Amino acid sequence: MSGISSGFGTWNPIAWGLLILGIAVLALVLRSTGRRSYKKGTDQTKAFLSGNEEPSTPGDLHVRGGHLYWGMLDGLDAYYRRVRGLHTGVINDYVAWFVGALAFLGVLFVWVG
Amino acid sequence: MTALVPHVPALLIAVPLLGAFLAPIVGKLGRTTRNGFVALVLLVTAALAALLAVRFLGSNGSPILYVMGGPDGFAVPLPSGMATPIRIMFEIDAMNVFMVLITALVTLCAGLFSFRYLRDRSGGDLFYALFLLLTTAILGLEVTGDLFNFFVFLEITSIAACGLIGFQAWQKRAPEAAYKVMTMYTLAGIFVLLAIGLLYAEHGGLNMAYLASAIRGSVVDQVALTFLFVGLGMKAAAVPLHMWAPDAYGEAPAPVSAVLVVNSQASLYGLFRVMFTIYGGVANAVLLGWLIVALALVTIFVGVTVALLQNDLKRLIAYGALSQIGYMLLGVGVALVTIPTKPDFGFVALQGGIFHMINDAACIGLLFLTAGAAIRAAGTRDLNRMGGLAHTMRLTSVLFIVGALALAGIPPFNGFASKFLIYEGSFQLNPFLAVVAVLSSILLLAVFLKAFQAVFLGPRPEGASVGGEAPLGMLVPMVVLAAVVIGFGLFPGFFVERIVTPAARALWYGRDAYIHAVLGGF
Amino acid sequence: MSLGNLPFIASAMLVILGIYTLLFKRNLVKLVVGGSLIETGVNLFLVTFGYRTAGVAPIYTYAPAAKRMVLPTPQALTLTSIVIGMATTALLLSFAIHVYRHHGTLDARKVKELKG
Numbered sequence: 001m002s003g004i005s006s007g008f009g010t011w012n013p014i015a016w017g018l019l020i021l022g023i024a025v026l027a028l029v030l031r032s033t034g035r036r037s038y039k040k041g042t043d044q045t046k047a048f049l050s051g052n053e054e055p056s057t058p059g060d061l062h063v064r065g066g067h068l069y070w071g072m073l074d075g076l077d078a079y080y081r082r083v084r085g086l087h088t089g090v091i092n093d094y095v096a097w098f099v100g101a102l103a104f105l106g107v108l109f110v111w112v113g
Numbered sequence: 114m115t116a117l118v119p120h121v122p123a124l125l126i127a128v129p130l131l132g133a134f135l136a137p138i139v140g141k142l143g144r145t146t147r148n149g150f151v152a153l154v155l156l157v158t159a160a161l162a163a164l165l166a167v168r169f170l171g172s173n174g175s176p177i178l179y180v181m182g183g184p185d186g187f188a189v190p191l192p193s194g195m196a197t198p199i200r201i202m203f204e205i206d207a208m209n210v211f212m213v214l215i216t217a218l219v220t221l222c223a224g225l226f227s228f229r230y231l232r233d234r235s236g237g238d239l240f241y242a243l244f245l246l247l248t249t250a251i252l253g254l255e256v257t258g259d260l261f262n263f264f265v266f267l268e269i270t271s272i273a274a275c276g277l278i279g280f281q282a283w284q285k286r287a288p289e290a291a292y293k294v295m296t297m298y299t300l301a302g303i304f305v306l307l308a309i310g311l312l313y314a315e316h317g318g319l320n321m322a323y324l325a326s327a328i329r330g331s332v333v334d335q336v337a338l339t340f341l342f343v344g345l346g347m348k349a350a351a352v353p354l355h356m357w358a359p360d361a362y363g364e365a366p367a368p369v370s371a372v373l374v375v376n377s378q379a380s381l382y383g384l385f386r387v388m389f390t391i392y393g394g395v396a397n398a399v400l401l402g403w404l405i406v407a408l409a410l411v412t413i414f415v416g417v418t419v420a421l422l423q424n425d426l427k428r429l430i431a432y433g434a435l436s437q438i439g440y441m442l443l444g445v446g447v448a449l450v451t452i453p454t455k456p457d458f459g460f461v462a463l464q465g466g467i468f469h470m471i472n473d474a475a476c477i478g479l480l481f482l483t484a485g486a487a488i489r490a491a492g493t494r495d496l497n498r499m500g501g502l503a504h505t506m507r508l509t510s511v512l513f514i515v516g517a518l519a520l521a522g523i524p525p526f527n528g529f530a531s532k533f534l535i536y537e538g539s540f541q542l543n544p545f546l547a548v549v550a551v552l553s554s555i556l557l558l559a560v561f562l563k564a565f566q567a568v569f570l571g572p573r574p575e576g577a578s579v580g581g582e583a584p585l586g587m588l589v590p591m592v593v594l595a596a597v598v599i600g601f602g603l604f605p606g607f608f609v610e611r612i613v614t615p616a617a618r619a620l621w622y623g624r625d626a627y628i629h630a631v632l633g634g635f
Numbered sequence: 636m637s638l639g640n641l642p643f644i645a646s647a648m649l650v651i652l653g654i655y656t657l658l659f660k661r662n663l664v665k666l667v668v669g670g671s672l673i674e675t676g677v678n679l680f681l682v683t684f685g686y687r688t689a690g691v692a693p694i695y696t697y698a699p700a701a702k703r704m705v706l707p708t709p710q711a712l713t714l715t716s717i718v719i720g721m722a723t724t725a726l727l728l729s730f731a732i733h734v735y736r737h738h739g740t741l742d743a744r745k746v747k748e749l750k751g
Contacts, residue, residue, distance in 0.1 A: 003606045004530060006461045006537035013525040013603050065496025065567030066424050069559065073421065083419060087356055089750030091293050091666060091743050095657045097353050098300055102343045105404075109335045109342075112400060261712060268719045272726055279730055288733035289746055292663065295730065299670050299723050300657070306716055307650075307677050313709065314684040360749045422751065 121168065122179040122203040125161050125213070126253050129154055133245035140238035148228045151241045155224045158248065162217035166612075169210045174615065176206035176623075176630040178258075204258030204322065204630060206623055207615035208467075212255040212382050214612065215471050218597065219375045219478045220248045222590035223368035226482050229586030230368060230489065240280060247273035247372060254379045258631070260309050260391075261319045263383060267305060267348070270376055271298035277369045278361050290364035297357045301344040308340035321391055322631035325624060330395040338396065341387050348380035350435055351442060352412040359423075362431035367485020370427065371478035374434050378470050381441060385620060388449075393624040402449030405442050406542075410549055412439030417553045420560045424496045426488065429564055430480050433520065433557055437473045441466045443550060444535045447542050448621070455541065462538025463621060468613045469531035472519070472601060476528060479516035479594040480561075483509050486583035486591070487568050496567040503569035509583050510569040512591050517561035519598045522554040527601035530609075642683040649676030663731045663741045667724060674720040678713045685709035 003012030279291025416436025444466020656669025
């Protein structure tokens with residue numbers, strides 16, 4: 001119950017949970033003092049798609065996995081092309097990495113260490 | 114029954130081994146009988162692991178020694194007067210107990226999950242034979258105190274794991290993955306054997322405690338350290354030797370992927386045992402520490418960023434699992450670097466790294482099992498074709514969220530507790546390390562968000578190829594793992610004090626006790 | 636005339652040849668042979684360092700009196716390693732057969748569906 005302590009501070013999840021609960025209760029209290037009037041089924045409750053029409057078939061609504069994070073993947077394209085190029089999938093390259101690491105660490109441990 | 118209690122370490126290996134060889138025979142009696150038999154074997158193994166933990170806690174911290182073939186007179190005095198321990202012995206200190214608990218938990222849950230998962234497929238007898246053999250070998254890796262015995266169990270894990278990876282041999286990718294993984298495992302095992310041969314030629318003994326006391330740091334010792342480091346590091350999937358890992362975790366059946374993660378962690382444990390106990394007084398701790406910190410940073414970063422690219426659900430989780438190994442390496446590396454200067458902070462980082470092992474095993478196990486349930490319901494693994502499974506699989510999606518949040522280090526789950534220790538420990542060494550670690554955690558949350566959105570969110574899918582909620586036989590193990598995740602998260606102090614700190618102390622300060630238990634008057 | 640260091644050199648050559656095969660050969664079966672070469676080299680190394688000059692086999696029955704014996708432990712290690720090598724070679728070859736059935740080729744540069 002006392003939580004774990006590192007050199008800098010303590011992490012106590014029970015205390016954190018009580019704090020979050022307190023904040024949530026405060027947020028609910030504040031929210032309950034708001035207005036309750038909205039009309040369901042009109043434009044007030046529909047999703048805003050930048051003025052476009054909502055797609056009719058449900059299949060088009062779902063953003064598929066390959067399209068997510070497009071911006072980040074496109075921005076880091078230089079890095080990704082290089083790293084993906086290294087993961088060739090050819091077994092000889094896997095062995096080459098192994099032998100390279102062996103040689104590098106051999107020099108490191110025997111000469112330096 | 115009490116006569117069996119001193120023999121628990123040997124029973125821990127013997128029971129699953131017997132189960133592995135009896136499983137095909139019992140399978141002739143019918144599927145339900147075989148499933149019941151395998152469940153019984155796994156439950157007995159878990160009970161033995163718990164008994165071992167209780168017994169170890171009762172022995173006030175000194176390592177338990179179990180000698181194969183008699184307790185007394187196992188140190189044979191040679192004519193020169195030197196007494197060498199010549200039998201194979203199991204030596205169990207707090208770190209071993211910790212690893213055994215992880216293995217027992219994950220193999221039990223994965224085994225129970227696999228009953229329902231493999232119901233519509235044939236070949237179940239051989240699957241359970243290999244599965245129990247893998248369990249035996251991982252447990253053997255974790256309790257043994259003899260280096261050649263370690264190698265034998267390492268090779269058994271390679272063979273059993275690759276047999277299970279290629280289990281779905283009717284598909285196109287599974288045999289290819291199994292071939293590549295087996296080649297890499299064989300290569301690692303051969304170099305570990307070469308290192309063991311060099312150590313034997315140099316010092317004349319194979320017992321870990323004997324080697325720990327006899328090692329002197331000559332060139333041969335350093336060459337053996339290189340081979341052991343690279344071989345065991347490759348099996349633990351440290352970048353840049355990690356390329357087999359996404360193939361392996363991605364193509365294996367879902368319960369097997371969870372056990373493969375435990376296999377990687379057992380190899381990581383072997384690396385720690387070699388570095389801290391055998392080479393403890395001799396290795397250049399600062400050099401080794403900085404090397405491991407560098408490897409850890411690269412592993413964390415590459416694992417998470419390449420995970421964002423994947424369009425195959427299990428490969429995505431596999432890359433996530435890969436980056437978490439980096440966190441364990443980061444904790445241990447920081448600990449090694451700060452041994453001479455700031456040992457208190459280093460101990461905190463070591464605790465974080467070791468605590469992360471059990472957290473990672475539980476979270477990744479949960480994620481792989483939920484992914485298996487989702488794939489079975491959707492019939493495909495491609496993220497571009499799945500969708501809308503949360504309408505029918507509510508509990509499974511909640512469990513996926515729990516596993517993903519826990520692994521990404523969101524409070525109050527257990528991932529945050531261990532990552533908190535790692536962040537704080539690495540921050541005091543160099544703030545850049547903590548920055549990379551925290552950013553990669555956030556990126557991991559992004560990765561699992563991608564998986565969650567692609568698989569579970571979205572409109573209800575049309576077509577009859579989507580099944581309903583995961584059946585009860587698959588839900589119960591997932592709920593057990595989620596309970597471990599939440600329990601470890603809400604009461605981290607209790608678990609850190611009971612099982613993690615003794616394990617960290619055994620690695621850090623326990624070298625003398627380890628040697629003393631075998632060699633007596635050290 | 637004694638062999639000197641020749642067995643150690645031979646074992647090192649076998650290991651290097653095995654690594655060369657694994658790095659540069661493309662046929663999947665040749666890669667298995669390369670792995671087997673490395674294992675043979677390591678087994679030869681294990682047996683060789685157990686040898687003591689002018690030693691006899693480490694068997695007590697009918698042993699010549701007052702003679703040195705070679706070390707028995709490396710021989711046990713080698714036997715275990717040979718058996719493990721046989722098991723891994725069998726597994727690797729069976730997976731190579733499956734790969735051939737699915738992909739129609741044994742070229743390692745072409746069997747790379749799992750990449751990225």
